[in-house]
Amino acid sequence: MRMPPFELHNPTSLSEALATAADLEEAGQDFDWIAGGTDLLPNYKWHINAKKHVIALAKVSELTELSPTHIGAMVRLHDLAQSDASHPVLAKAANSIASVMIRRSGTVGGNICLDTRCYWFNQSEQWRESIDWCHKCDCGTAADCRVIPNQNTLCVATYQADLAPVLMCLEATIHLASPSGQRSVLLSEFFELDGMTRNVLQRGELVTHLTLPEGAGEWQGDYQKLSQRESWDFPEAGVAVLWKRNGGAKPADLRVGTTGLESIPGFHTEEAASALVDWRGKESIDELAEAIRKAVKPVQNTWYAPSYRRKMVKVLTRRACAGLL
Numbered sequence: 046m047r048m049p050p051f052e053l054h055n056p057t058s059l060s061e062a063l064a065t066a067a068d069l070e071e072a073g074q075d076f077d078w079i080a081g082g083t084d085l086l087p088n089y090k091w092h093i094n095a096k097k098h099v100i101a102l103a104k105v106s107e108l109t110e111l112s113p114t115h116i117g118a119m120v121r122l123h124d125l126a127q128s129d130a131s132h133p134v135l136a137k138a139a140n141s142i143a144s145v146m147i148r149r150s151g152t153v154g155g156n157i158c159l160d161t162r163c164y165w166f167n168q169s170e171q172w173r174e175s176i177d178w179c180h181k182c183d184c185g186t187a188a189d190c191r192v193i194p195n196q197n198t199l200c201v202a203t204y205q206a207d208l209a210p211v212l213m214c215l216e217a218t219i220h221l222a223s224p225s226g227q228r229s230v231l232l233s234e235f236f237e238l239d240g241m242t243r244n245v246l247q248r249g250e251l252v253t254h255l256t257l258p259e260g261a262g263e264w265q266g267d268y269q270k271l272s273q274r275e276s277w278d279f280p281e282a283g284v285a286v287l288w289k290r291n292g293g294a295k296p297a298d299l300r301v302g303t304t305g306l307e308s309i310p311g312f313h314t315e316e317a318a319s320a321l322v323d324w325r326g327k328e329s330i331d332e333l334a335e336a337i338r339k340a341v342k343p344v345q346n347t348w349y350a351p352s353y354r355r356k357m358v359k360v361l362t363r364r365a366c367a368g369l370l
């Protein structure tokens with residue numbers, strides 16, 4: 046498939062990257078950031094919302110720092126998976142992404158900002174044209190959404206990145222920069238319930254890094270994932286459960302995050318809090334798993350049926366809690 050032509054900008058510092066973004070903005074030119082390109086370039090080859098300008102972050106060295114409390118946006122997934130500085134559950138989630146070749150190119154920032162996916166959309170241009178397009182890339186036809194028709198305002202494509210649920214459970218803060226300044230938000234408040242806008246990033250704004258609280262290392266837990274082929278595929282469902290111990294059988298604190306089930310990753314504070322109220326070990330884990338199953342609302346736009354994915358959420362939650370018993 047032929048890549049549509051675009052102009053590649055190669056800034057060597059964060060300030061240069063932001064200045065390039067400001068110049069393009071002023072000239073009325075739309076652009077995309079590119080990190081590892083493992084998501085953006087396949088989409089461009091399929092002529093999905095390709096832009097005329099692309100700003101590469103590969104040479105911006107300020108974005109590559111990795112420590113137990115600081116994760117640069119340009120940290121490669123392979124390095125996150127292998128480093129002693131990474132939280133073990135985060136390293137496990139990173140190691141479950143795609144294949145080693147993709148992990149060596151793919152980055153943390155690209156994974157967090159991953160475009161949402163839908164089997165009516167992640168297809169070649171000819172394929173999408175043959176069904177008269179869909180709302181997310183309608184080619185000027187005002188085509189409807191094929192998953193929830195007759196509304197044409199909301200895209201329910203699925204967020205299928207692995208890192209977010211673990212990072213949300215570790216209470217990560219995401220740091221953003223734009224030509225007009227910098228800001229930070231909790232990662233759990235970064236995502237927006239729309240498969241097209243996806244998150245709170247404004248035009249010209251990028252992710253610089255994530256930070257974890259000092260005590261993040263005290264959290265233990267697990268990340269469990271359902272995918273078609275373990276060696277390769279996106280999560281059809283993913284569940285992260287993290288807890289803190291206080292010496293007793295009951296966890297002192299508990300957090301649950303999910304991915305691959307809706308347009309944004311889920312952070313299930315109420316379900317986790319009620320599981321802790323009257324902790325009864327395995328019984329409480331079963332109740333928590335059922336509560337998470339009820340909380341998620343997958344739609345029919347990935348490989349597996351929504352009913353199967355919800356059933357598997359219960360199984361994955363129980364498996365992720367095994368270390369609590």
Ligand SMILES: Cc1cc2nc3c(=O)[nH]c(=O)nc-3n(C[C@H](O)[C@H](O)[C@H](O)COP(=O)(O)OP(=O)(O)OC[C@H]3O[C@@H](n4cnc5c(N)ncnc54)[C@H](O)[C@@H]3O)c2cc1C
Nearest residue numbers: 080081082083084085143151152154155156158206207252
């Ligand atoms: C075969 C295959 C299997 C895959 N399997 C998985 C999987 O199992 N799990 C999974 O999570 N992902 C999977 N992926 C998706 C992808 O490879 C990873 O999510 C990867 O982390 C994306 O990072 P990247 O640096 O390559 O992103 P890019 O492709 O460079 O960018 C992705 C998006 O993020 C934006 N972006 C990138 N960096 C920034 C930044 N710093 N600030 C703002 N926006 C930014 C880009 O504009 C683009 O919209 C798979 C991909 C393929 C091709």
Ligand code: SF4
Nearest residue numbers: 163179190191200201
């Ligand atoms: S959810 Fe609807 S609008 Fe979004 S990509 Fe799928 S078919 Fe298109």
